Amino acid sequence: MRVGGARRVDAPTAAAPRHRSRGRVAYTPQSLLAVAVEAFNQRGYDGTSMEDLAHATGITKSSIYHHVRSKEELLRLAVSRALDRLFAMLEQPPACTGRAVDRLEHVVRSSVQVLVDELPYVTLLLRVRGNTDAERWALQRRREFDRQVSAIVRRAVEEGDLRDDVDPRLTTRLLFGMINSVVEWYEPSRTGSATDLADAVMRLAFDGLRRRDTPGMTAELRGQSRSPGGRLVPDEGNGAG
Amino acid sequence: MRVGGARRVDAPTAAAPRHRSRGRVAYTPQSLLAVAVEAFNQRGYDGTSMEDLAHATGITKSSIYHHVRSKEELLRLAVSRALDRLFAMLEQPPACTGRAVDRLEHVVRSSVQVLVDELPYVTLLLRVRGNTDAERWALQRRREFDRQVSAIVRRAVEEGDLRDDVDPRLTTRLLFGMINSVVEWYEPSRTGSATDLADAVMRLAFDGLRRRDTPGMTAELRGQSRSPGGRLVPDEGNGAG
DNA sequence: AGTACACGACCGAACGTTCGGACGGGCAGG
DNA sequence: CCTGCCCGTCCGAACGTTCGGTCGTGTACT
Structure with missing residues (x-):
């Protein structure tokens, strides 16, 4: 079918x-x-x-095999492209120097950016299940990425910038569950820019969606810079696929 | 392979x-x-x-066809089971009466519960891509679910309980991206109970992961009941698959 | 002439599905 | 109790189709 x-x-x-x-x-x-x-x-x-x-x-069909060795090679090329971008991001100075909470913010924002830039490739990566060698290798690298981010979260808790009543690993998973869900519905034409999207993710993840009694307080609460507010463009898209 | x-x-x-x-x-x-x-x-x-x-x-193989009509019927049975549970939850009184923010809390907590209760079925549902009739029907029902939750979020913003600088639809998607990611790593034996998990999700989603200057403040900020804090059990599981 | 690209025909294997028949526990008639 | 049939359950062997991949050839550009 x-x-x-x-x-x-x-x-x-x-x-x-x-x-x-x-x-x-x-x-x-x-x-x-x-x-x-x-x-x-x-x-x-x-x-x-x-x-x-x-x-x-x-x-x-046969012409395709002039360009690539196999179907699996296409998969390998695709997930590699996504993974390479993600790991390259982790090695940029803002992701590995400075206060952990700031490094985390950079990782979150950059991850959203990579997701949007390389949307189809990351989408494919996130759906890999481990049936072939290429897929198992991709899963391994994803776990490694997860581990490195978890370490940053753990550090940020130790430095007192993140609340200490959450498990770093669990937090990382939920956080990236949120970020990764972007591939399920993001459409470049309809949704806002990657930066706007990253702002929304940061707001939700760091400050929560509950309204504070003193509006605007959260922005000045710490020295953290928040981008000038403003809601994202609403859209009537498909919510699931 | x-x-x-x-x-x-x-x-x-x-x-x-x-x-x-x-x-x-x-x-x-x-x-x-x-x-x-x-x-x-x-x-x-x-x-x-x-x-x-x-x-x-x-x-x-042939014996399997004694019990079900086709491979696709197995898929249909599975996703139906998950969807029926999710929609049944939406029709419970706590999900459709009272203040929107409270309804949302119930929906979030119950969704986590359903995810954990029906883990394999929901997992399968969330991976459906729309290749067959059964899959397209499942996608439609997922979108309908998303729409109903979005309406609750929008209402909670209007009632002043959620911050108004986020788009309801976007928030719903990110929120459920976080919740749904549970199927990627949850293991009943290693991870905590569904209630503990739901607590962690609620904390992260509603209050954010940034540490407040006055610890414990968020709990009394509103009349909302928070379960007695306590971190979830850490685990060393697979982070991606 | 040589190279890069594409073609249609074809391969063995695996796919989802069907079919006629065999096994064996439960139950009615004795 | 025993006998014999019935039917739920399962099986092995195929069906036609589609799978990923190969091969030899044709053709346009350098």
Whole structure:
């Protein structure tokens, strides 16, 4: 049971179109990957056949194998791209120097940014279940990422900036559960910018959604900088898929 | 590429074992479903073959078709179970009468409870992508659930109990992103009770994780009852899958 | 001529599903 | 008590289809 797919939606756009043949711009591994990941996210990796990819790309199954070694390689390339961005972010100075609570804020904001920048790739990463070698390797790296963030949260508690009545690991999981859920509904056209979204996440995660008796207090409560308030653009999108 | 599955783990336990034959307790649709959903969650629905289910149940492929009409029926039964519990919760008096902020608290706590009670079924529900009719129907009902919760959040903002600088829809999505992430790592044996977990979710969502200058203040800030604090049991589990 | 890209035909394996039949506990007639 | 049938349960062997992947060839550009 396949859901209909448009044939030859559009030619490879990104990543320096290489040679050309029969008037069509040739695929690069990257431009092919972009189409494939889109399909994987729509129907699921296992639910997407190479035939489906052929329809989505406008070339035949066999032609796809000219660019990539296997279906699994497409998956590996995709999750690598997401993971590389996430780990690169962890190694930036603001994420590993300074007060832990500030490092955490940077990690949260940057994670949202990466999620939005690399939406399809991160989406695919978050749905990996461990069926193949590539998937198990991705899961391992995700756990490593989780561990590093947990360490920052733990440190921020020790430094007295975060409340001490929550378990760091649990907090990290809930926090990133919130952040990661973005892939379920974010649409670049309808939703606000990544920065606005990151603001909303920070507000909810750090200050909670309960209204304080003295409005505006939370902003000056500590020296922390809050971006100038302002609600995000409301949208009438699909809430679940 | 299949991940190994134990053969005939245990006979049908729940739901009144029916007749017996060949010394084995016979499967009921429910007990079969339990095994199938477990497999679906491990390998994904599309990634699980009927052969896999045969191994997991200890009976043959063809025998499975004695109990259910098709593979998709197993999926439909599973997601229905989860959705029915969620909607039943929304219709309980505490979820539809009284102050909106209190209703929201009930919805959040009950959702965590349902998630934990029906963990495998909700897990499967949350991974549905819309490939089949059953999946599309599930997505529709999820959206309806989301809409109803959003309405409560909006109302709570209007009643002045929640801060008004966040979009209700966005907040609902982030909130349930946090709650739903529970299915990614919750393990009944290792993690605390559902109530403890719900407490942690409520604390994080309503009061945020930033430490206040006057500790304990948030508890008395409003008349809201907070359960006696206390951190959740830390655990060393898998962080991603 | 050489290279890059794409094609249609094809492969063995695995897929979900069907089918006729076999096993064996429960129950009616003796 | 025993006998014999019934039916719920399960099985092995196939069905037609689709899977991921291969192969030899054609063609356009350098």
